[in-house]
Amino acid sequence: MALPRRRHLASDRSAPSDGDLRLHGRQGARGRLGRRRRPRLRRQRSVVRARFVRTVFRSIHEERLAPREPGLAFIRASDLLFHEREAALRRSAPRGKEGQGLSGRSGLLDAPGRRPRVARRRISLHRKDLDRPGSRRGRGHRRGEGLHRQPVLDRIRDSVLTIWGGFDMHFRARPHRPGRAGWRAASVLLLLIAGCGEQELYRPPAAPIGVIGRLELPSEVQDVAVLGETAFLACGQAGLLMVDISNPSAPTLIKALDTVKFAESVRVASTAFGGDVIDIAFVVEGTEGITTYDVTDPAAAFSFNQGTTAVDGNGLFIEMPDDPADPYVVYLAESWKGIRLFESSPATPGLLAYNGVFADTRGYAKAIHVEDGFAYVADDELGLAVLDVRTRFLGSVKVVSTCDSDGYARGIAVEDGYAFVADYHEGLAVFELRDETSESGAAVPVPYLVAKLPLGGRAQAIVVRDGMAFLAAQDGGIHVVDVTAPASPLYLGTVISAFANGVAAADNGLILASDRDEGLLVLGGLDSFADEKAPSRVWTLAATAASSNAVRLEWTAPGDDALTGEAREYDVRYAAAPIATETDWESAVPGAGEPVPSRSGSHEKYWVVDLAPGADFYFALRARDEDGNVSPISNAVNATTALTNVPCGIASVSVDPGVGAPGSTFRFQATYVDWDGDAPTESRLVLDGVSYDMSLVSGNYRDGAVYRREVPLGIRIEGHEHYFVFSDGAHPTLYSDTLEGPGVGYVFTMGSPVSERGRAANETEHPVALTHEVVFAAHEVTQAEYETATGSNPSRFRGADLPVENVAWHDAIAYCNALSRAEGRTEAYSIAGASVEWNRDADGWRLPTEAEWERACRAGTTTPFSGGDIVSEACGYDPVLDALGWYCGNSAEATHPVGGKSANAWGLFDMHGNVREWCWDWYADDLGSAVAIDPAGPVTGSQRVVRGGSWYYFARECRSAARAPYWPNSKDDFIGFRVVRTVFEE
Numbered sequence: 001m002a003l004p005r006r007r008h009l010a011s012d013r014s015a016p017s018d019g020d021l022r023l024h025g026r027q028g029a030r031g032r033l034g035r036r037r038r039p040r041l042r043r044q045r046s047v048v049r050a051r052f053v054r055t056v057f058r059s060i061h062e063e064r065l066a067p068r069e070p071g072l073a074f075i076r077a078s079d080l081l082f083h084e085r086e087a088a089l090r091r092s093a094p095r096g097k098e099g100q101g102l103s104g105r106s107g108l109l110d111a112p113g114r115r116p117r118v119a120r121r122r123i124s125l126h127r128k129d130l131d132r133p134g135s136r137r138g139r140g141h142r143r144g145e146g147l148h149r150q151p152v153l154d155r156i157r158d159s160v161l162t163i164w165g166g167f168d169m170h171f172r173a174r175p176h177r178p179g180r181a182g183w184r185a186a187s188v189l190l191l192l193i194a195g196c197g198e199q200e201l202y203r204p205p206a207a208p209i210g211v212i213g214r215l216e217l218p219s220e221v222q223d224v225a226v227l228g229e230t231a232f233l234a235c236g237q238a239g240l241l242m243v244d245i246s247n248p249s250a251p252t253l254i255k256a257l258d259t260v261k262f263a264e265s266v267r268v269a270s271t272a273f274g275g276d277v278i279d280i281a282f283v284v285e286g287t288e289g290i291t292t293y294d295v296t297d298p299a300a301a302f303s304f305n306q307g308t309t310a311v312d313g314n315g316l317f318i319e320m321p322d323d324p325a326d327p328y329v330v331y332l333a334e335s336w337k338g339i340r341l342f343e344s345s346p347a348t349p350g351l352l353a354y355n356g357v358f359a360d361t362r363g364y365a366k367a368i369h370v371e372d373g374f375a376y377v378a379d380d381e382l383g384l385a386v387l388d389v390r391t392r393f394l395g396s397v398k399v400v401s402t403c404d405s406d407g408y409a410r411g412i413a414v415e416d417g418y419a420f421v422a423d424y425h426e427g428l429a430v431f432e433l434r435d436e437t438s439e440s441g442a443a444v445p446v447p448y449l450v451a452k453l454p455l456g457g458r459a460q461a462i463v464v465r466d467g468m469a470f471l472a473a474q475d476g477g478i479h480v481v482d483v484t485a486p487a488s489p490l491y492l493g494t495v496i497s498a499f500a501n502g503v504a505a506a507d508n509g510l511i512l513a514s515d516r517d518e519g520l521l522v523l524g525g526l527d528s529f530a531d532e533k534a535p536s537r538v539w540t541l542a543a544t545a546a547s548s549n550a551v552r553l554e555w556t557a558p559g560d561d562a563l564t565g566e567a568r569e570y571d572v573r574y575a576a577a578p579i580a581t582e583t584d585w586e587s588a589v590p591g592a593g594e595p596v597p598s599r600s601g602s603h604e605k606y607w608v609v610d611l612a613p614g615a616d617f618y619f620a621l622r623a624r625d626e627d628g629n630v631s632p633i634s635n636a637v638n639a640t641t642a643l644t645n646v647p648c649g650i651a652s653v654s655v656d657p658g659v660g661a662p663g664s665t666f667r668f669q670a671t672y673v674d675w676d677g678d679a680p681t682e683s684r685l686v687l688d689g690v691s692y693d694m695s696l697v698s699g700n701y702r703d704g705a706v707y708r709r710e711v712p713l714g715i716r717i718e719g720h721e722h723y724f725v726f727s728d729g730a731h732p733t734l735y736s737d738t739l740e741g742p743g744v745g746y747v748f749t750m751g752s753p754v755s756e757r758g759r760a761a762n763e764t765e766h767p768v769a770l771t772h773e774v775v776f777a778a779h780e781v782t783q784a785e786y787e788t789a790t791g792s793n794p795s796r797f798r799g800a801d802l803p804v805e806n807v808a809w810h811d812a813i814a815y816c817n818a819l820s821r822a823e824g825r826t827e828a829y830s831i832a833g834a835s836v837e838w839n840r841d842a843d844g845w846r847l848p849t850e851a852e853w854e855r856a857c858r859a860g861t862t863t864p865f866s867g868g869d870i871v872s873e874a875c876g877y878d879p880v881l882d883a884l885g886w887y888c889g890n891s892a893e894a895t896h897p898v899g900g901k902s903a904n905a906w907g908l909f910d911m912h913g914n915v916r917e918w919c920w921d922w923y924a925d926d927l928g929s930a931v932a933i934d935p936a937g938p939v940t941g942s943q944r945v946v947r948g949g950s951w952y953y954f955a956r957e958c959r960s961a962a963r964a965p966y967w968p969n970s971k972d973d974f975i976g977f978r979v980v981r982t983v984f985e986e
Contacts, residue, residue, distance in 0.1 A: 207480045207493030209511055213522035215243060215251040223265040223461075223502035224514035225281075228564060230254070230298050231504070231512050232281050233520060234263035240283050242298040248510055248522045254298045260307060261285040265502070267316055268295065270563035270600060272324035273349040275540045275556045277563050277601030280304075280350055282330060284313040290332060290342070292350035296601075304350030311337040315367035315378070315411070320562055322632065325539045329392065331375060333365035334358075339377060341392055359397040361385045367422075367461075369414045374400075374445055376419050376433075378409035384419055384431055384447045400438060403447040405429040411471070413464040418486040419447055422462040422471050427455030427479075430486050450487045455479045456494065465505045465529045468492075472500035478513050478523065495523060505529065507561065533561040535623035536600075538634035545639040546675035547646045548613040550702060552605065553621070555634070559600035560625045567597040567623040567631075574608055578636050579620040585633055588620070597623060607702050609677070614643040648674040648728040650736050651704050655722070658931035659743035659769035662714045666742050670694065670724040671704045681729035685709045687722040694724075713744045715771055715985075719933070720744065743769030743933035748855050749862065751927065751961055756864055758873040758956030762963060766929045768851050773983040776848070776856050779898035779909045780804075780917065780978045781815065789818040796973040801897040803915045803976040809944050809968035810834070812847060812918045812977040819979065820844030828981075838920065838936075845979040849936045850919040850945045850963060852980065857912070857948070857960045859905040864959040865912055866904040873956040881955050885913025891951035895973075911948055912958040915976035916966075919945040923965035943967055950974035 219238030224231060229246040239259040244252045265284040270277055281293040281301075289310030295301045312335040319329040327344040330352055334340050338360040342352035363382030368375055373390035375397075383404035389397050407426030412419060414433075423429040431447035438444050457476015462469055467484035477497045482490040495513075500521075502514035509526040536558035544552045553572065559565040573579060573588035591608055598604060611617060618638045623631040651671040660666060668685050679701060685692040694707035713720060720743075724736040751765035784800040786807075787793045794806040807815075813836055817827045820842075828846035830837040838846065848856070857866060864870040865880050872878040875888040882889070884904070886896050891913070899909045921937025923945050937945065943965035949958030952974040956962065966975065 205491070205493040207478070207495050207525075209478075209480060209495060209523040209525040211495060211497075211521050212524040213245070213247075213249045213251050214518060215253065215520045215522075217241060217253075217519035218256075220516045221502070221514040221519055222263060222516070224504045224512050224520065225266045225268045226504045226506045226510075226512050227268040227270070227279060227295075230295070231520060232266050232268050232295065233514055234266040234283055234502075236262050236264070239263050240266065240281060240293060240301075242295060242301060243520055244298075245506070245510065245512070245522060248524055251520055251522055255301055257293055257301055257303065259283055259285060259303075260291050261288045264313070265315055267318050269318040269320060269328065270559060271320065271328055271344065271349070272536075272539065272556070272563065273346075275603070277556065277559070278349055282316060282318060284310075284316055284332070286313055287311065289313055290316065290330065290352060292352065294350060304348075306351050308332075308340075308342055308352050309354055310334060310340065314365065317368045317370050317375075319370045322537065323539060324536050324558075324563060329370075331368050331370055331389070333368040333377060335364045335366075338365055339368060339375060339387065339397075341389070341397065343392075355392075355394075357392055357394050357397055359387055359399070361387070361399060362402070363409075366409065367411045369412050369419075371414050376412055376414050376447075378412040378421055380408050380410070383409050383429075383449075384412070384421055386433075386445055386447060388442075388444065400444040401436075401446040403431055403449055405449060406452060407459075410459065411461040413462050413469070415464045416486075418450075418483075420462055420464050420469050420483060420486075422459035422473075423452075424458045424460065426452065427459055427473075428453040428462075428469065428471060428481055428489055430483065430489060432486070451489050453481060453489045453491060455481075455491070457500075460500075461502050463503050463505045463511075468526075470503050470505065470511050472503040472513055474499050474501060476500075478503060478511070478521075495521075497521060507531065507565075531561065531625060531627040531629060534629035535559055535567045535625055535631040536562045537632040538621055538623065541619065541621060541634045541637050543617075543619050543637040543639035545641050546702070548642040548644055548676060549611050550607050550609045550675060550677065551611060551617060551619070551639045551641065552607055552675070552702070553619055553637075554603065554605050555621070557598045557600050557602040557604050558623050558631060563600050566599050568626045569624050570594040570597060570604075570606070570621055571624065571630075572606060572608065572619065572621045574611075574617050574619045576615075576617065578618050578638070579633065580636060582633075585620065585622075594621075605703065609702075611641050613641050616640045645676050645678070645730050646674075647731040648672060648678065648680065648726060648734060650724060650726060650734060653724055653736055653739070655739075655742045658741060659745070659747050659767050659933065660713070661747055662744055663712060664744065665710050665712045667708060667710050668692075668694075668722060668724075669706060669708045670726070670736065671699070671706050672701065672726050673704050674701045674728050676728075677701050678728040678730065680705075680707075680726050682725060682727040682733065683707045684725040685711075685722060686725060687711060688716065688720055691725075713742065715744050719771065741931075741933065743771065743931065745769040745771035745933070746773070746855065748858065748860075750851055750854055750932070752864070752959070756959075756961070757870050758864065758954075758959060759961065760963075762925050762927075763961045764927055764929055766927060766932060768855070768932045768935060770852060770855065771934055774848065774852050774856070774980050775983055776906075776908055776980045777978045778903070778907060780915060780976050781812075782898055786815060789815055789822060794971065797895045799897065801899075802895050803898055803910070805895060805915050805973045805976045806971045807918075807976060808971050809918050809966075810836070811971075815977075816845045816847060816979055825981070840982070843981060843984060845981050847918055847920045847977060848980045849934075850921045850947055851932065851935045853917070853919055853947050854960055856906060856908055856980075857904070859908070861905070861960070864961070866960060867902070870955060870959065874954045876955070878955045881912055881958060885910055885949070885958060886951045887913045887949060887955050887958050888951070888953060889955060893951065895951055912960075913949050913953075914951060915948075915974055916946040916950045916953075916964075917948045918966075918975065918977040919947055921945045923963075946975060 219235040221233050221235050223234040231243040231245050233241045235241050240257045240263055242254040244254050262285055263283045268281045270279050279296045281295045283291050289308035291307050292304045293301055313332050315333040317331045327346055330342040332340045341357040342354050345351040345353050361377050361379050363379030365377050366380050367378040375387040375389045377385045379385040385399050386401045388400050405423045407423035409421045410424050411422030417433050419431040421429040430451035432450045433445040433447055435443045436446045457473030459471045459473045461472040469481040469483045471479040473479055478495040478500050480492040482492050497515045498517040500513050500515050504512045507529055509528045511523040513521040515521055538555050538558055540556040542554050546552045560567055572591035572594050575588040579585055579588050595606055618636055620636045621634045651673045653670045656667045672680050683694045685694055692709045694709045697706050697708045699705040721738055721740050723738045727733040747769045749765055750768045752759040752763040780803040782801050783793050783795050783804045786804040795804050796806055813829050817829055820827045825844040826842040828839055828842040828844040859866050867884050868880040883902050885901050903909045904911055922941030923943045924938050946964050946966045
């Protein structure tokens with residue numbers, strides 16, 4: 001059938017025909033493909049177009065298609081033509097040697113060396129480089145782009161445009177004479193359109209699963225993994241994303257972690273670390289290798305800040321050991337490099353050690369699965385390769401058998417002696433793994449291709465659970481295949497998606513698909529998958545002979561599936577001899593009342609009771625899941641019970657709250673322990689010399705019984721103190737240490753929250769209780785007051801009502817005593833040269849502690865200033881501070897008369913600004929976060945505390961929490977003070 005020529009289409013000038021690919025690939029875009037070959041190329045294209053149109057008619061006639069629109073018919077026909085072309089090329093391709101597993105043949109590979117490079121290149125050029133995206137031969141700058149080889153499928157699909165374009169151009173050029181070729185093209189289109197009007201749109205059969213939830217994501221998703229109720233997605237430049245799928249219909253993004261380069265694939269595993277269990281995400285990032293992340297708590301996930309070496313990482317597999325105390329092994333499929341092996345470092349979670357072990361696979365390793373000491377590798381153009389990894393040393397890991405597939409092996413799953421391969425455009429390939437004896441006498445699995453199932457799209461990833469295979473096939477969607485009879489796979493249907501490139505199966509029956517364009521798809525419709533994985537072996541069992549009749553066992557909880565989830569129950573046994581074998585286990589004595597297992601990684605505790613005194617016992621345990629899978633026997637431990645009854649103990653004591661206002665009720669609590677299980681005959685609280693009986697509120701005597709007493713308290717001048725008394729009736733009475741507190745008084749929070757604007761690192765928030773009321777002078781000491789008491793005025797800025805400044809700390813101390821003497825009060829300070837002692841019982845004037853100063857400054861507020869929030873941190877206009885005090889933004893570089901600004905809620909002026917004020921305390925950079933009762937600073941130091949800011953300082957330094965050190969002998973024109981005195985109850 002003749003078709004109109006296209007003289008102006010770019011595809012005619014740039015794309016060589018299928019038959020010229022070998023010459024084009026070897027000699028470049030030009031060379032022998034010169035002008036003289038151009039007519040031949042056009043003739044070949046005409047033949048392709050004609051075959052395409054015939055294929056469309058044949059497909060409709062044979063009811064192989066049921067399209068609603070012509071475009072779908074064209075695309076389906078191009079797919080059929082593509083497979084026909086591939087089959088022809090495959091039949092004409094050179095065959096590999098017997099025993100090398102090429103061209104669909106299986107064979108053992110014991111001989112060292114590799115296939116000749118010439119043969120390898122010939123096979124690639126003839127058979128599979130025709131439509132191999134991302135080929136390293138002639139690859140462009142961007143990953144996956146061919147430099148000169150336009151894929152055959154794309155070229156054939158261009159024929160669709162050729163028909164449409166030729167038809168359109170023909171009628172434009174010859175509107176009155178369409179000609180035979182034009183009429184034939186028009187007839188094709190009209191027949192298609194006419195025949196499709198009432199036919200159903202072509203859809204694949206409905207799958208047994210469907211989309212029940214989806215989550216669009218900020219980047220092109222590359223891969224997906226699942227652990228428990230969390231999905232982990234490798235999202236290229238967006239890094240690693242964690243999604244909560246506990247509600248499958250509404251998956252929720254938990255956290256996104258930026259990765260090193262470009263997250264291409266991801267796997268997640270639970271592993272033991274010391275006595276804990278942690279979850280680790282392994283992300284492949286191409287040439288950056290594998291990066292690892294702690295995802296035990298997905299909301300607080302973090303990077304281990306480690307990476308591995310790699311040439312071009314693709315898929316990976318995590319092999320967890322039978323004994324959690326052993327290192328796990330990570331296998332990386334590394335394209336033309338083959339596979340590379342890493343081992344975990346027991347001392348550092350997430351750190352992968354590379355011991356130089358790698359192996360060539362002869363193809364391009366894309367994905368890997370490890371089982372029973374053998375690695376099964378999806379080897380791209382060379383199908384399936386099997387490597388012996390039982391001995392993980394360089395040279396020992398090697399290919400032992402292979403078998404080619406018809407397509408490109410991109411994904412792999414192994415189950416029940418079969419390997420299931422996502423074979424790109426060829427759909428699903430199934431290999432039977434038969435044990436055969438190699439030349440060295442070792443039994444190795446040899447793959448034999450036993451089934452092929454063509455599927456739409458390009459199968460890229462696969463997962464198999466309970467006899468069902470789920471394949472992500474890019475624009476072909478997610479295919480579901482029944483593989484209960486592996487040699488006869490049955491196609492069950494397809495879930496349509498834009499570009500599915502990864503798939504994972506959750507234990508609860510959900511299927512998760514990563515879609516490059518649509519994000520995460522959650523597929524439901526299945527029951528939970530069969531649980532065939534037993535809980536992990538308990539590796540941390542420890543025994544303590546706590547009494548004459550009981551032994552305490554402790555261990556780290558395993559999971560339902562190895563170290564993931566929660567087991568159903570524990571079985572603890574003990575005997576007079578070690579428990580190491582099944583026979584030992586069966587003859588041991590079962591325990592009773594074992595605890596219900598907690599989540600993996602939890603600390604478990606159990607008492608074996610009613611044991612004989614002074615005897616040696618051995619202990620072991622197993623975990624069982626809800627499906628009856630039983631873990632291996634734990635590590636065996638032993639302990640010897642005591643000969644006689646052991647004394648009781650007090651495990652912990654506490655009082656809550658630690659500080660409170662007068663009249664508050666305080667809860668005193670102590671934990672009593674008696675490993676013999678004896679109840680206390682005496683349990684008392686002694687508070688300020690008064691005894692109170694305590695009551696049992698929770699726990700048991702062996703693990704710890706909590707006793708409590710609640711007492712309301714008021715202010716006590718000498719403070720409160722307390723201790724606890726217990727007795728088991730068989731040993732001397734036990735007394736706890738005498739403890740101070742609680743603090744009863746005027747309570748506030750000292751310091752500033754981390755969110756406060758302008759805060760400094762030395763302002764840690766902590767609760768404070770002041771047990772005495774303090775009277776503050778309403779304003780800073782004026783020059784007139786100072787001169788009256790001392791007979792001098794050292795100030796730079798002069799004025800009777802201006803605050804005194806240029807005074808050292810010792811000058812302020814001397815003024816306080818002078819004022820006290822003048823008013824007939826007891827002096828607060830004893831001064832001997834540079835040494836100053838504070839008499840806390842004196843009623844005379846003194847400097848405030850910085851805790852007293854901050855409480856008075858705040859006047860019951862929690863904001864940066866007593867009048868509100870801070871607006872400007874430096875010298876800019878701050879309306880709140882401008883109303884309260886003088887600072888660098890409004891002072892005109894001088895002090896101002898006291899009381900010139902608004903007072904705070906307690907009637908105190910100039911607490912923010914004017915001059916800084918000396919406090920009693922030696923300066924400590926960190927006051928800590930613990931409760932403080934009447935704090936007065938360190939016992940000694942080199943600098944004293946100043947508070948309040950001044951006319952010279954920034955606004956942020958005038959905040960209520962702002963504090964700074966100053967040398968006590970220094971004098972400056974921005975430092976003054978105010979006085980306070982303690983109020984004692986009559």
